[in-house]
Amino acid sequence: xxxxxxxxxxxxxxxxxxxxxxxxxxxxxxxxxxxxxxxxxxxxxxxxxxxxxxxxxxxxxxxxxxxxxxxxxxxxxxxxxxxxxxxxxxxxxxxxxxxxxxxxxxxxxxxxxxxxxxxxxxxxxxxxxxxxxxxxxxxxxxxxxxxxxxxxxxxxxxxxxxxxxxxxxxxxxxxxxxxxxxxxxxxxxxxxxxxxxxxxxxxxxxxxxxxxxxxxxxxxxxxxxxxxxxxxxxxxxxxxxxxxxxxxxxxxxxxxxxxxxxxxxxxxxxxxxxxxxxxxxxxxxxxxxxxxxxxxxxxxxxxxxxxxxxxxxxxxxxxxxxxxxxxx
Amino acid sequence: xxxxxxxxxxxxxxxxxxxxxxxxxxxxxxxxxxxxxxxxxxxxxxxxxxxxxxxxxxxxxxxxxxxxxxxxxxxxxxxxxxxxxxxxxxxxxxxxxxxxxxxxxxxxxxxxxxxxxxxxxxxxxxxxxxxxxxxxxxxxxxxxxxxxxxxxxxxxxxxxxxxxxxxxxxxxxxxxxxxxxxxxxxxxxxxxxxxxxxxxxxxxxxxxxxxxxxxxxxxxxxxxxxxxxxxxxxxxxxxxxxxxxxxxxxxxxxxxxxxxxxxxxxxxxxxxxxxxxxxxxxxxxxxxxxxxxxxxxxxxxxxxxxxxxxxxxxxxxxxxxxxxxxxxxxxxxx
Numbered sequence: 214x215x216x217x218x219x220x221x222x223x224x225x226x227x228x229x230x231x232x233x234x235x236x237x238x239x240x241x242x243x244x245x246x247x248x249x250x251x252x253x254x255x256x257x258x259x260x261x262x263x264x265x266x267x268x269x270x271x272x273x274x275x276x277x278x279x280x281x282x283x284x285x286x287x288x289x290x291x292x293x294x295x296x297x298x299x300x301x302x303x304x305x306x307x308x309x310x311x312x313x314x315x316x317x318x319x320x321x322x323x324x325x326x327x328x329x330x331x332x333x334x335x336x337x338x339x340x341x342x343x344x345x346x347x348x349x350x351x352x353x354x355x356x357x358x359x360x361x362x363x364x365x366x367x368x369x370x371x372x373x374x375x376x377x378x379x380x381x382x383x384x385x386x387x388x389x390x391x392x393x394x395x396x397x398x399x400x401x402x403x404x405x406x407x408x409x410x411x412x413x414x415x416x417x418x419x420x421x422x423x424x425x426x427x428x429x430x431x432x433x434x435x436x437x438x439x440x441x442x443x444x445x446x447x448x449x450x451x452x453x454x455x456x457x458x459x460x461x462x463x464x465x466x467x468x469x470x471x472x473x474x475x476x477x478x479x480x481x482x483x484x485x486x487x488x489x490x491x492x493x494x495x496x497x498x499x500x501x502x503x504x505x506x507x508x509x510x511x512x513x514x515x516x517x518x519x520x521x522x523x524x525x526x527x528x529x530x531x532x533x534x535x536x537x538x539x540x541x
Numbered sequence: 542x543x544x545x546x547x548x549x550x551x552x553x554x555x556x557x558x559x560x561x562x563x564x565x566x567x568x569x570x571x572x573x574x575x576x577x578x579x580x581x582x583x584x585x586x587x588x589x590x591x592x593x594x595x596x597x598x599x600x601x602x603x604x605x606x607x608x609x610x611x612x613x614x615x616x617x618x619x620x621x622x623x624x625x626x627x628x629x630x631x632x633x634x635x636x637x638x639x640x641x642x643x644x645x646x647x648x649x650x651x652x653x654x655x656x657x658x659x660x661x662x663x664x665x666x667x668x669x670x671x672x673x674x675x676x677x678x679x680x681x682x683x684x685x686x687x688x689x690x691x692x693x694x695x696x697x698x699x700x701x702x703x704x705x706x707x708x709x710x711x712x713x714x715x716x717x718x719x720x721x722x723x724x725x726x727x728x729x730x731x732x733x734x735x736x737x738x739x740x741x742x743x744x745x746x747x748x749x750x751x752x753x754x755x756x757x758x759x760x761x762x763x764x765x766x767x768x769x770x771x772x773x774x775x776x777x778x779x780x781x782x783x784x785x786x787x788x789x790x791x792x793x794x795x796x797x798x799x800x801x802x803x804x805x806x807x808x809x810x811x812x813x814x815x816x817x818x819x820x821x822x823x824x825x826x827x828x829x830x831x832x833x834x835x836x837x838x839x840x841x842x843x844x845x846x847x848x849x850x851x852x853x854x855x856x857x858x859x860x861x862x863x864x865x866x867x868x869x870x871x872x873x874x875x
Contacts, residue, residue, distance in 0.1 A: 343602050436642040443596050443637075444657045444707075445629030454656070455645055462647075533647055534691045 216530050216537040224523045231515040235508060236285050240278070262296055294512070295505035299497055305509040308494065313476075313513075315385050316490035319406050320479040321472075323413035328468050330414070331421020336457045338422065339429030350422065358419030366412045366485040373408060380408045383487035409486040413479075417471075424467060428460035435459070462533050469525035473518030477510075545747050546572040546595070546633070546715050551608035553587075553594045561605070562819045564590040566771040568608075572715060577741065577748040579758030579779065581794060582768035585815045588751050589638070591768070592719050595749070596635060597625055613714065630711050631661050636718040640704035644692035650678075650703050651688035654710055661711055673710060680740060681706045698729040702736070709740065717749045722757070734761060755791075756798040759783045767791045770816055770826035773845060777852030787854045789831050825857065833858060 288294075294305035338350045374380045381404065386392050390401045432438070433456050441451045480492035487493070491510060498506040530537035553565040564587045572578045582588050593599050595610050597617050610617045612632055617625065637643035645653055654674045662670065675685050681702040692700055701721065708716050721737065722730040738761060741748055752758055758765050758779065765782045767775040767790065775788040786792050793811035813830040816822055822829055828838040837857050845855040 343600075436637055436639055437645045439598065440635065440637050440643045440707075441645070441657075442598055443629060443635045444660070445626045445631075446656060446660045447626070450656065450660065454648075458647055459645070534649075535646065535693055538691070538694070 214530075214537075217527065220523060220526045220530075224519050228516065228519050231519070232286075232289060232512065233282075235512050235515070236282055239504065239508060240281075259302075262302055289512075294509040297498075297506045298503040299501045299506060305505050308506060309491065309509055309513055312489055312491045312494045315488060316476060316479050316483070316492065318402075319385075319409055319488060319490060320413065320475045320482065320492075322406075323410040324417070324471050324475055326410070327414045327417045328421055328471065331418045332425045332461065332464065334418075335422045335425025336429055336452065336460070339426045339433065339460075340452050340456070342426075342430060342433075347426075351426070354419035354422045356419070357415055358417070358423070360416050362412070362416050363481050363485060365416060366409070366482060369408055369412050370485060381405050385489050405488075409482045409488055413482060421464075425460065425464055428463055429456055432456045432460040458532065462529065465525050465529055465532070469522045470518075472521035472525070473514075475521075476517040477514045543574050544571050545574050545576075545613060546749065547609075547611040548591075548595060549609045549611070551591070551594060551610065552606070553590050553599065554605040555590075555603060556605050557603040558819070560819050563821075564771050564818050565594060568768075568771075568773050570766050570773065570776070572747050572749055574714075575741070575745050575747055576764065577750055577762045579762030579765040580749065580751045580768060581753065581755050581758050581765060581791075583753055583794075583811075583815050585818065586768045587771035587818065588768055589719065590771075592635070592717055592749075592751060596629075596633065596717065627661065630657060630708075630713060632713055633715045633717065634708040634711070634713040636701075636704050636708045636716060636721045638719040638721075639724060640700040641697065641724065643704055644700060644707075646692055649689055649691055650683075650695075654678075654688075654707060657707065658710055677706045677710050678703075680709065680743075681736060697725055698733065701725060701729075701733055705733070705737065705740070709744065709746075712744060713746060715747045715749060717751070719751045720753070721750070722754075723752075737761070753794075754798065755794040759795075767794065770821055771818060772826070772855065773853075774827070774856070775854045776845075777849075781849070781852050785852075787848060787852075787859050788827075788856045789833050789858075790827050791854075825855075 292306050294309070296302055297305050297308045300308050334350070338347050341347055370382065374382045381387070385402065385405050386398070387401050387405075390398055392398055392402060435456075438451060438455055441455045446455070476491055477495065479488070479490050480496055482488065483490045483493035484496055491513070494506065495510050497503070498510060548568060548570045551565060551568045552563065555562040555564055566587075568591060570578065570580075580588055580591065590599070594604075594606060595617075597610070597620075599606070606618070608618075612628070615628075617628075620628070644650075648656075651674060654677070655670055658665065658670050658673065674688060678685060678688055683699060683702055683706065687695070687699070692703070695703065705721070708718075718737070722733050725733065734757065737748070748762075750758060750762055759782065762779050765776065765779045766773050767782070767786075767788065769790050775782065775786065775791045782791060783795060786795055790811065793809070796809040797811070811830060816826055816829070822839075824837070824839045824841055825831070825834075825843050828834040831838065835857060841857065843855045843857045843860065845853045846860060847853045848859055
């Protein structure tokens with residue numbers, strides 16, 4: 214399909230640009246990160262690790278930029294992102310891999326729940342826009358989406374976790390119950406994820422409700438909705454198949470952005486709830502000046518944003534024939 | 542010919558604005574079996590509101606309605622929602638004003654037709670629906686393979702044909718057409734109108750044709766109603782309206798278009814524009830624009846009276862107690 218091929222080429226170029234920038238930016242920064250690291254480690258770094266780090270950063274005095282770039286690409290192709298300093302001597306790829314699942318599980322699920330629920334509520338509220346439900350929902354949604362996230366998270370943690378003790382204060386699972394595919398373990402994981410997920414949904418739900426509602430209302434005044442009514446289609450069909458399907462299209466772009474930022478977006482959540490995800494890792498990496506880890510995480514984030522956008526583009530092509538067919 | 546659609550003393554007031562807007566005021570009309578009835582008037586005279594009121598598409602939350610709409614003797618105003626929904630499209634359908642926007646942009650032609658048919662033919666087998674879709678599209682001269690296309694892939698004329706096919710899919714008794722050719726070029730317009738006429742003969746449905754184009758209505762319709770500021774100001778057989786239209790507004794509308802046959806005539810317009818329905822002038826709503834207004838036009842609203850059987854007009858110039866020489870004089874001008 215022509216549309217898919219064109220989008221794919223676009224994203225491959227975008228991905229290449231992002232890995233190239235990821236290569237260039239550290240080299241444009243003043244100073245030599247490897248020297249900084251040696252000083253931070255008080256010379257206790259092993260010659261092997263130092264060499265690996267130097268290779269990762271390309272701080273060879275003798276190699277020119279092109280050679281460094283080539284080595285960087287080769288290393289990347291092998292999934293070699295270097296060695297983390299914070300978690301020395303564990304590889305960056307391993308560190309990221311261990312945290313990724315927690316972030317995807319928590320922030321990913323919360324984002325999808327929030328989008329689906331918010332979109333559905335937005336459709337419903339727009340459909341009943343002359344009723345009290347609409348007049349109530351709009352200000353409430355505006356109010357909750359204006360909450361400063363960290364403030365809400367801290368209050369929730371303090372009240373529900375510390376004062377009332379209904380929820381755990383930190384972590385993704387109990388130390389006595391390592392994660393496994395057993396019922397008590399899954400229950401324990403959900404118990405730990407409940408508060409952080411709740412705070413994410415509370416803060417982001419309003420935005421989805423409002424944007425879907427605001428897309429729906431002009432869509433409900435379209436002539437094809439009036440025709441569908443005159444034609445005696447069932448209310449549900451008009452609401453979902455005619456109005457919502459058209460109104461959903463602009464919202465998908467927002468959803469793509471949100472999906473992409475799942476990887477990075479959990480920083481505050483994971484810090485407040487001490488959740489072992491990528492956001493927490495990013496915070497640690499930047500406070501410890503862990504350049505290899507930072508670089509790996511940034512690469513990961515840009516990859517996630519591009520992948521999510523590509524997936525939504527494919528979906529968009531399916532849902533809106535104009536996007537797929539009119540693009541020559 | 543039996544009466545199939547009857548509108549009796551219908552008034553519609555929009556209550557969602559201040560002041561409230563009386564968009565349709567005491568309108569009565571009737572459409573007989575296999576008849577084409579025209580409703581003429583400029584934009585903003587209440588034509589669209591009248592159509593939406595006939596089709597029961599105005600939500601109670603924004604309008605106040607009075608009067609009755611009878612379809613085959615059944616009062617649509619007293620039907621419950623589900624009965625009304627079942628009756629829609631089976632008995633009365635609509636060709637909307639702008640086919641450009643009246644088709645769902647993200648569904649193929651076939652899917653849009655199928656969904657409407659499925660909503661009414663609950664027991665139908667898929668084969669029957671497909672056969673009916675193909676048959677109906679063929680009737681409006683759309684080739685069968687085009688049904689897989691999306692509205693944006695069709696030309697304006699084809700979209701209008703699809704809208705007509707959609708309206709005829711369930712073979713209704715009455716088809717309401719709201720400016721069915723506006724926005725199309727003259728040649729395409731002509732083709733579509735001829736098609737409507739041919740289909741009407743073939744399938745035998747009645748048409749309520751709404752347009753600002755008087756020449757089109759006179760050519761197609763048997764009976765014409767002229768609307769101004771939410772009221773019917775003249776009605777009668779189209780031949781009488783064309784030759785002996787009495788209301789100055791009717792004659793103004795006719796003068797807006799060159800004659801279809803016969804000698805050339807100067808094309809004139811009607812000076813001014815239709816009044817704001819929320820702030821109608823006192824007396825006859827047309828008097829500020831009327832070239833023949835007399836003193837009583839400014840304070841008395843004329844009522845619709847028969848000047849001949851089947852030909853009624855609401856104008857003080859034609860009510861009996863007007864000096865006859867004035868009436869004659871106004872006729873000579875026409």
